[in-house]
Every structure is written in structure tokens, then in C-alpha cells.
Amino acid sequence: MIKNINYLDQEIFNLEMENIHNSGWVFVCLKEQISAENDFVTYEISKKSLVIQNFEGDIKCFENICQHRFNKIQTGYIGNSPFFCKYHAWTYDSNGKALVNQSFTDQLILENRNCLKQYEVGINGEFVFVKVNQDSKLSLKEHLGDFDQILSNLSSYFDKQISNEYTIIPHHANWKLLVENVLECYHCSTVHKETLVPIGIGTKKPENHVTDRNHDMIDYPIRIGKQQKIRNEKLSFLNKRLFKHSSLRHIYVFPNLFITSTDGILFYIGKLNPQSPDNTDLLVSFVKPILNDLTTKEAILSNAFFNSSLDSSTKVIYEDKVILENIQKNLSMVEGLSQIFGDEEFRIERFHDNVKRNVEYI
Ligand code: FES
Ligand SMILES: [Fe+2]
Structure with missing residues (x-):
């Protein structure tokens, strides 16, 4: 267990930067x-x-x-x-x-x-x-281990970013809270009930957990209901993509990279920039998949689709941000306690084991 004080303390933050973020x-x-x-x-x-x-x-x-x-x-x-x-x-x-x-x-x-x-x-x-x-x-290959292949394979499906730069989303929260939040979808059906649930995410148990070194990947299966079937018919051009996995695939490359592939339709790339114990910048980019041989009509439709996906995916990040900032505020009032994790939060416990190998927490 990592006590809440470790999400507030400047010296612990300095140690984390030295031993985790600036160590490899x-x-x-x-x-x-x-x-x-x-x-x-x-x-x-x-x-x-x-x-x-x-x-x-x-x-x-x-x-x-x-x-x-x-x-x-x-x-x-x-x-x-x-x-x-x-x-x-x-x-x-x-x-x-x-x-x-x-x-x-x-x-x-x-x-x-x-x-x-x-x-x-x-x-x-x-x-x-x-x-x-x-x-x-350490070489990059050694650092990534099995994720060397996973990342190069995934990026072979990348087309262009949807917008050129990245969006900077400052969070008044400790960097570990941001990591913990993306390592579970237990909160998806409540926090994202208007964003992820309608596209079929957050109701099925995760599967295909892959780990190597401190990195981690998992699939949150997508439920194909009536709504999804109608959407898939309307957006049939998406069938021209080459990468499909019927899930929200989440990858955490330790210590600062988040990747999400929504069934190969949209790729989210998040980079963590911890600033202080209670401030973290999240730098966000979205990438389209390669879609070959689109007709003119499909190309127009696809642009509109990706722009609206960018809006709804950004909304997901802001939904999480509100919660994480609330937690950060509360931690100082319960600094001697620690969070409790259940079965669906097993990736967080693994993350804690990894950071604990590098930092001696209070
Ligand atoms: S030119 Fe860089 S400080 Fe003077
Ligand atoms: Fe979330």
C-alpha cells in the first residue's frame, strides 16, 4: 500500500523524478x-x-x-x-x-x-x-522488452494525427493518480456513462493482460449492441482499416506513455509530464488509422467522424480530470491512509510494486 502522503510530499516527488522519470x-x-x-x-x-x-x-x-x-x-x-x-x-x-x-x-x-x-x-x-x-x-529494445514489438506493430497502422500539435491538459493531481486511473475501467460505467458506455465499453470484464518489464497492456471488450450495429453500418468506411480487435486496448509504457486503441478506429497517445506533487500536465494526441481507397464521399464522412471522435475522446479525459482533482484535494485530509483496490484494479497493484522498487515511500 502507498500512503496518501506520498501523493503530496515534495521530497517523495523529487525521489520519483530522480529514480523513475529521469532514470532511463x-x-x-x-x-x-x-x-x-x-x-x-x-x-x-x-x-x-x-x-x-x-x-x-x-x-x-x-x-x-x-x-x-x-x-x-x-x-x-x-x-x-x-x-x-x-x-x-x-x-x-x-x-x-x-x-x-x-x-x-x-x-x-x-x-x-x-x-x-x-x-x-x-x-x-x-x-x-x-x-x-x-x-x-540499457538500450531502448531492452527497456521495452516485449513492448518493442507491440509498439512497432501498432504504429504500422497509424496514419496522420488528427490535429498537428498536442493538447496540453493540466491536472491538479499527482502523476500516480493519472496512471492509476487509466489502469482500470472499473470506473468506466459510472464516470463515462455518456461517452464510453454508449459505444459499448465498460460493461465487460477485461481480458488479454500482457506484461513485461514495468509495461502493461489489456483489452476492455466492446459490447456490440443495437446502437453499435447501426453506427457500424453508417460508418462502413471504417471497415477499410487493417487493425481490428473489438476492444478498447490500453497500453501503459512505463513511466510516462499511455496509448489507447479503440478497436483500431482511433489511437489516443498521452504523455505525462509531472510538474510538482499536485500538478501534472497531460499532453494528448489523437491519430487516425490508415484507411485505404476511400471514395470522395467516404473521405468527407471520415473527416467529420474523426473530428467528432476527437471531441468525445477529449471529453473522456475531462471526465476523469474532475474526479482526479477531487481526490487530490481530499488526500491531504486523509494523508495517513491509503486507497483500497479490488479485483478489477489489479493493474494498479502491479504499478505500485514497480514504483516501490525505485522509491522508498513514507
Ligand atoms: S545567447 Fe543564450 S544566454 Fe546569451
Ligand atoms: Fe476514465
Whole structure:
């Protein structure tokens, strides 16, 4: 059991950032989000400030700290800008070397910091990861284990993102609450009775639980009722997708990536960015499946369908957010207690075992 105090305490949070989020490989973005020259995303958690930048097609990751007077080189979670600092315009090349006059270069060389610290980037299908701890010897393949194949297979069905950037949804809640919430669908029939239940999710027992390392995947079967049959007939173009599994498939790639495939019709990608013990940013993207040979009419229909799916899927996240923020507020009043988990919440217990291996909780 992890006591509630561990969702509130700054020192515990610092330990989690050090030993969990900044200790190995983390998900940073989808390949598509940094596919153009000068596209970048930043990763900023606790004592790490990194930037992942596209240099003429090469994806590199550097410390996002200008060597002149330590301004951030790139700002914001995502953007497109050449790699130079916006304070005194120091420019860095694709090796992280500052392109400055001889006097500055001499001083940097003297202090042995004429190149920005570089971090290893690993790409699996459409997913881009960074090894945030330079001392770790683990390869991305080793980190992912069986999920290496699962992710590359899944991303082979990805088409384009529905909107270009990701949506940032700040939560006034501890990052562990966000993880726990997605590791069960016990709450689906109550919290999502207007969003997930009408599409047949949340009423059947989960199946096909797959685990490896600290990662985890499960299927919440979709009940095909009258309503679903009518919808499937109207949206027959969706039958042209290549990936079908009749479930809401949920994948948690430890520590910061959530993926949901709704029967291969829509893919949700969520990235966790813990900010403080009671603040977590959730960065959300939605990806369409590949649909081959759509007629003009089907293409129009599919655009309308994906835009409305994006709205209803975002609504699901906001439904959860309200609950998680309520819980966070209450935890301080019962900080010596811990949550109780039943049979349907078994994935949470596994998650707790995993974090407990890295942090000594109060
Ligand atoms: S701090 Fe970056 S150029 Fe001066
Ligand atoms: Fe939920």
C-alpha cells in the first residue's frame, strides 16, 4: 500500500523524478510531431531540461540550456524554430557546438563545455524516446522488452494525427493518480456513462493482460449492441482499416506513455509530464488509422467522424480530470491512509510494486 502522503510530499516527488522519470528511457513525442526541419519538442521534468530537435532530418537531443548565460534554447512543449538561443542569439550546430566568436569559443573550451550535453534518441515505429540518464546502459529494445514489438506493430497502422500539435491538459493531481486511473475501467460505467458506455465499453470484464518489464497492456471488450450495429453500418468506411480487435486496448509504457486503441478506429497517445506533487500536465494526441481507397464521399464522412471522435475522446479525459482533482484535494485530509483496490484494479497493484522498487515511500 502507498500512503496518501506520498501523493503530496515534495521530497517523495523529487525521489520519483530522480529514480523513475529521469532514470532511463522516456517517451517524448510521435515521429510526425518533429518531422519537419527545425521542429522540436522539449522535455522538462525536475532537474532535466532537454530539447529534441530535427536537424535536416536528423533527430538529436541536447540539454536545453544555453552555455552563454543559461537561458533556455527552445521554449514551450513543441514548436518549430532554428536551434539558437533567443537571448543573445547564440546558434548551435547539429553536434551541439556553439557557433560563436573565437574569444567565446576559447572560454568554452577552457571550461570544457563547448558542446551541449547530448542524450541518446531511440525510435520505435512512430514513437520517439530519449534516454534521460546518460549513465544508464540499457538500450531502448531492452527497456521495452516485449513492448518493442507491440509498439512497432501498432504504429504500422497509424496514419496522420488528427490535429498537428498536442493538447496540453493540466491536472491538479499527482502523476500516480493519472496512471492509476487509466489502469482500470472499473470506473468506466459510472464516470463515462455518456461517452464510453454508449459505444459499448465498460460493461465487460477485461481480458488479454500482457506484461513485461514495468509495461502493461489489456483489452476492455466492446459490447456490440443495437446502437453499435447501426453506427457500424453508417460508418462502413471504417471497415477499410487493417487493425481490428473489438476492444478498447490500453497500453501503459512505463513511466510516462499511455496509448489507447479503440478497436483500431482511433489511437489516443498521452504523455505525462509531472510538474510538482499536485500538478501534472497531460499532453494528448489523437491519430487516425490508415484507411485505404476511400471514395470522395467516404473521405468527407471520415473527416467529420474523426473530428467528432476527437471531441468525445477529449471529453473522456475531462471526465476523469474532475474526479482526479477531487481526490487530490481530499488526500491531504486523509494523508495517513491509503486507497483500497479490488479485483478489477489489479493493474494498479502491479504499478505500485514497480514504483516501490525505485522509491522508498513514507
Ligand atoms: S544566454 Fe543564450 S545567447 Fe546569451
Ligand atoms: Fe476514465
